[in-house]
Amino acid sequence: MTDHDDTRPHMPLGLALRGYTGVIQHLSTKDTGSALSDIELESRLIELGFVEGARVEVLHEGLVGRDPIAVRVDSITIAVRRREAMAIIVA
Amino acid sequence: MEAPLLHLALVGTPNSGKTSLFNALTGSRQKVANYPGVTVERKEGFFVTPLGRQVSVVDLPGTYSLRGRSPDEEITRDFVLGKASGETVPDLVLCVADSTNLRLTIRLLLELKRTGRPMILVLNMFDIASRRGITVDVERLAKELGVPVVTSIAVRKGGTADLLALTDEISARLAAEPQENSWRALSVSELRATQREADRIIADCVSLPARPDTWTARIDAVVLHPVGGLIVLALILFVMFQAVFAWAQPAMDLLKSGFDALGELVKATLPDGLLQSFLQDGVISGVGSVIVFLPQIILIFLFILLLEDFGYMARAAFLMDRIMGGAGLHGRAFIPLLSSFACAIPGIMATRVIDNKRDRLTTILIAPLMTCSARIPVYTLIISAFIPAKDVWGFINLQGLVMFGLYATGIISALAVSFVIKFFMIRDYAPAPFMLELPDYKLPRLKSIAIGIYTRAKMFLQRAGTTIFSMMVLIWFLASFPQPPAGSTEPAIDFSLAAMIGKALEPLLAPVGFNWQIAVALIPGMAAREVAVAALGTVYAIEGGKEAAEQIGQVLATKWSLATALSMLAWYIFAPQCASTLAVIRRETGSWGWMAVTFTYMLVLAYAASLVTYNVAVALGAG
Ligand SMILES: Nc1nc2c(ncn2[C@@H]2O[C@H](COP(=O)(O)OP(=O)(O)O)[C@@H](O)[C@H]2O)c(=O)[nH]1
Ligand SMILES: [Mg+2]
Numbered sequence: 001m002t003d004h005d006d007t008r009p010h011m012p013l014g015l016a017l018r019g020y021t022g023v024i025q026h027l028s029t030k031d032t033g034s035a036l037s038d039i040e041l042e043s044r045l046i047e048l049g050f051v052e053g054a055r056v057e058v059l060h061e062g063l064v065g066r067d068p069i070a071v072r073v074d075s076i077t078i079a080v081r082r083r084e085a086m087a088i089i090v091a
Numbered sequence: 092m093e094a095p096l097l098h099l100a101l102v103g104t105p106n107s108g109k110t111s112l113f114n115a116l117t118g119s120r121q122k123v124a125n126y127p128g129v130t131v132e133r134k135e136g137f138f139v140t141p142l143g144r145q146v147s148v149v150d151l152p153g154t155y156s157l158r159g160r161s162p163d164e165e166i167t168r169d170f171v172l173g174k175a176s177g178e179t180v181p182d183l184v185l186c187v188a189d190s191t192n193l194r195l196t197i198r199l200l201l202e203l204k205r206t207g208r209p210m211i212l213v214l215n216m217f218d219i220a221s222r223r224g225i226t227v228d229v230e231r232l233a234k235e236l237g238v239p240v241v242t243s244i245a246v247r248k249g250g251t252a253d254l255l256a257l258t259d260e261i262s263a264r265l266a267a268e269p270q271e272n273s274w275r276a277l278s279v280s281e282l283r284a285t286q287r288e289a290d291r292i293i294a295d296c297v298s299l300p301a302r303p304d305t306w307t308a309r310i311d312a313v314v315l316h317p318v319g320g321l322i323v324l325a326l327i328l329f330v331m332f333q334a335v336f337a338w339a340q341p342a343m344d345l346l347k348s349g350f351d352a353l354g355e356l357v358k359a360t361l362p363d364g365l366l367q368s369f370l371q372d373g374v375i376s377g378v379g380s381v382i383v384f385l386p387q388i389i390l391i392f393l394f395i396l397l398l399e400d401f402g403y404m405a406r407a408a409f410l411m412d413r414i415m416g417g418a419g420l421h422g423r424a425f426i427p428l429l430s431s432f433a434c435a436i437p438g439i440m441a442t443r444v445i446d447n448k449r450d451r452l453t454t455i456l457i458a459p460l461m462t463c464s465a466r467i468p469v470y471t472l473i474i475s476a477f478i479p480a481k482d483v484w485g486f487i488n489l490q491g492l493v494m495f496g497l498y499a500t501g502i503i504s505a506l507a508v509s510f511v512i513k514f515f516m517i518r519d520y521a522p523a524p525f526m527l528e529l530p531d532y533k534l535p536r537l538k539s540i541a542i543g544i545y546t547r548a549k550m551f552l553q554r555a556g557t558t559i560f561s562m563m564v565l566i567w568f569l570a571s572f573p574q575p576p577a578g579s580t581e582p583a584i585d586f587s588l589a590a591m592i593g594k595a596l597e598p599l600l601a602p603v604g605f606n607w608q609i610a611v612a613l614i615p616g617m618a619a620r621e622v623a624v625a626a627l628g629t630v631y632a633i634e635g636g637k638e639a640a641e642q643i644g645q646v647l648a649t650k651w652s653l654a655t656a657l658s659m660l661a662w663y664i665f666a667p668q669c670a671s672t673l674a675v676i677r678r679e680t681g682s683w684g685w686m687a688v689t690f691t692y693m694l695v696l697a698y699a700a701s702l703v704t705y706n707v708a709v710a711l712g713a714g
Contacts, residue, residue, distance in 0.1 A: 042279050043277075043279055044524075044526060046286060051283060063320075065413060067413050075299065078528055079526070079528075083524070
C-alpha cells in the first residue's frame with residue numbers, strides 16, 4: 001500500500017468521535033459483538049458503501065453512549081451503531 | 092389486436108423515488124394490499140403508455156441487493172425472479188436510481204442484470220443532480236452497463252415522458268429477447284468486485300463535483316444534535332398529539348352526530364322491532380363507532396407521510412434508537428407506538444415503516460398496550476365515581492395521579508412485554524442492527540401525500556369495515572337473542588345470550604371481583620372499548636346511557652366495592668377486548684395466529700393484574 005493514510009494509525013470506526021475523517025482500510029468483522037454473523041455483517045456494510053478506499057466522516061452522535069453515529073460515506077449518510085462500526089477499520 | 096398487459100416492476104434502493112415514480116405513472120389508479128402470508132404492503136397500479144399499451148406496475152420494497160435479508164427484500168427478490176406465488180414475472184424491470192447517489196444502485200443493477208430480466212435504468216431526481224452540478228454521460232453509461240438508461244424527475248409534470256417513450260420502444264421488441272437467469276446470492280468477494288466494477292463505471296461516466304447538500308447539513312446540525320434533536324422531536328410530537336386529540340375532535344363529533352342522526356332516522360322511520368334494532372344498534376352505531384376514527388387516521392397518516400417524505404423519519408429513528416433499544420425495540424417503532432395513544436388501529440397500520448419482520452411484529456403486539464383514547468371514557472367514569480378529588484402532597488390531584496398511573500403502567504407493561512419477546516419468542520430472523528441511510532431532506536410533495544392518505548383511508552374503510560361489520564352483527568345478535576317474553580319488565584338484555592354468557596363467565600370473573608353485569612358489559616365492549624360504559628348503563632337499567640355518565644357513576648359507587656372498581660381499572664389497562672384492533676392485527680400480520688397470541692397474552696395480563704389488584708385491595712380493607 002502506498003496510500004498516504006498508512007501513516008495514520010489504523011482504528012475501528014466504532015471508536016471514532018464526532019468530526020473524525022478518514023479512509024476505510026479494510027473490514028474486519030471478527031469479534032465485533034454484532035448480532036449478525038461475520039459474513040452477513042460484512043455483506044451489509046459493503047451494500048451500504050463501506051468499501052476499501054471510501055472516505056468517511058463522523059457527522060453526528062446519539063445522546064446515550066454517543067451511539068448510534070451518522071457517518072458520511074462518500075456521497076451518502078448512513079446511521080450505524082458503534083458495535084457494527086467496529087468492523088470498519090479506518091485510518 | 093389488443094396487446095397483452097405489460098408488467099413492470101420498480102426496483103431500487105430505499106429513497107430513490109420508486110413510490111414517487113409509481114404515483115407519477117399511475118396517479119390514483121392503485122391497489123394496495125398485502126402479499127399473502129407476510130406483513131409487506133403490495134402496491135400495484137395501472138396506466139396506458141403514449142402508444143396505447145396497457146401497463147401494470149408494482150412498487151417493490153426498497154433493497155440494496157437481491158440477498159433477501161428481510162421479508163420485504165425477499166418479496167423483491169422473488170418477484171424479480173418470478174418465484175413469488177401468484178405473481179407474474181415482470182416483463183420489464185425499472186431499476187430506479189437517485190442520480191445524486193449512484194454507487195449503491197449501479198451495484199444493485201449489476202446484480203439485477205444476472206437475472207436476465209429486461210431492464211431500464213431510471214436516473215431519477217435528475218433535477219437535484221443537475222442543480223448540484225452532477226453530469227452523467229447517459230449514452231456511455233448505457234453502453235458500459237449494457238442496459239438502456241433514461242433520466243426522470245418523478246415529482247415534475249412531464250418528468251417521466253422519456254421513460255414512457257422508452258418503455259413503448261422496448262416493449263415493442265420484448266418477446267424476441269431470450270431470458271436466462273444466472274443469478275445466485277453473491278459471496279462477499281463477489282459483492283466487493285461488483286462494487287469495484289460499479290465505481291469504475293461511475294468514474295467513467297459521471298462527473299461528481301464534491302458539493303454535498305448544504306441544506307441537509309444545516310438542518311441536521313440542529314435536528315441530529317444529541318440534546319437539541321430530542322427537543323425538536325418532542326416539539327414535533329407535541330404538535331402531533333395536539334392535532335390528533337384536539338384538531339380531529341370536531342370532525343369526529345360531526346361524524347358521530349351524523350351516525351346518531353342516521354340512527355334516529357332509522358328509529359323514526361322503521362317500526363320498533365328487530366330490523367330497527369339491527370340497523371340502529373348493530374349496523375349504524377357499531378360500524379359508526381369505528382368510522383369516527385377516520386379523522387384521526389387521516390391526521391396521523393398526514394403527519395407520518397409528511398415526515399417520511401421530508402426525510403425526518405430516519406432521523407427520529409436515529410435519535411430514539413438507543414433509548415428504545417434497551418427494551419428490544421427498533422428505533423423505527425417510535426412513531427407507530429406514539430400513534431397508538433390515539434388508537435391502536437392507525438398505530439398498527441403505521442408499523443409498515445418498520446422493514447424488519449421481527450421488529451414489526453413486536454411493535455404490533457405491544458401497540459394495544461398504549462392507552463388508546465377509547466379507554467378514556469371508562470377510566471373517567473370509574474375514577475370520578477371512586478377516587479376522591481383530593482390533593483396529595485399538597486399540589487397533585489389524586490384523580491389525575493391515578494390517570495397518569497394508568498398511562499404509565501400501560502407504557503411500562505409494553506416495554507416489559509417487548510423485552511420478554513426479545514428474549515424468548517421470535518427468533519426466526521436475526522435482530523436487525525440499526526443501519527439506515529439518512530436521505531437528504533426533500534420538500535414533501537402535495538400530490539404523493541394526498542395519494543398516500545387516500546389509499547390508506549380507502550383501505551381502512553373497506554377492509555377493516557367489512558371485518559368489523561361482521562363482528563358487530565355477531566355482537567348485536569348475542570345481545571338481542573333470545574327476545575324477552577311478552578310483557579316482561581326487566582331489561583331485554585337479561586334474557587339474551589349475552590346475559591347467559593355473562594352469567595356463565597361470572598364464576599371465572601368472581602376471583603377478580605367482577606359480577607355478571609360487568610361480564611356482560613365486557614361483551615359489547617369488544618366492539619369498541621368505550622361501549623362498555625354504555626353497556627354498564629344498560630345492564631343497570633339506567634336511562635340515558637352515555638350522556639348520564641355521572642349518574643351511572645353514582646349507581647356504580649353504590650353497587651361496586653372500591654376493590655372491584657380498582658380491579659376494573661387494572662383490567663382496562665390491558666383490556667384485550669377490542670374487535671377492531673384484533674381485526675387489524677389479523678390483517679397486518681396476515682395471520683390468525685398472531686391475533687390469537689395478542690388476545691391471549693393481553694387477557695392473561697388483564698386477569699393477572701385484576702386478580703392482584705382486587706386481592707390486595709380486599710386485604711387492605713377496600714372489599
Ligand atoms: N426533486 C425531486 N424529488 C424527488 C424525485 N423523486 C422522488 N423525490 C422525493 O424523494 C423522496 C423519496 O421518494 P420516495 O418515492 O418515497 O422513495 P422510495 O423510498 O424509493 O419509494 C420524496 O420526498 C420525494 O418527494 C425527483 O425526481 N425529484
Ligand atoms: Mg417507497
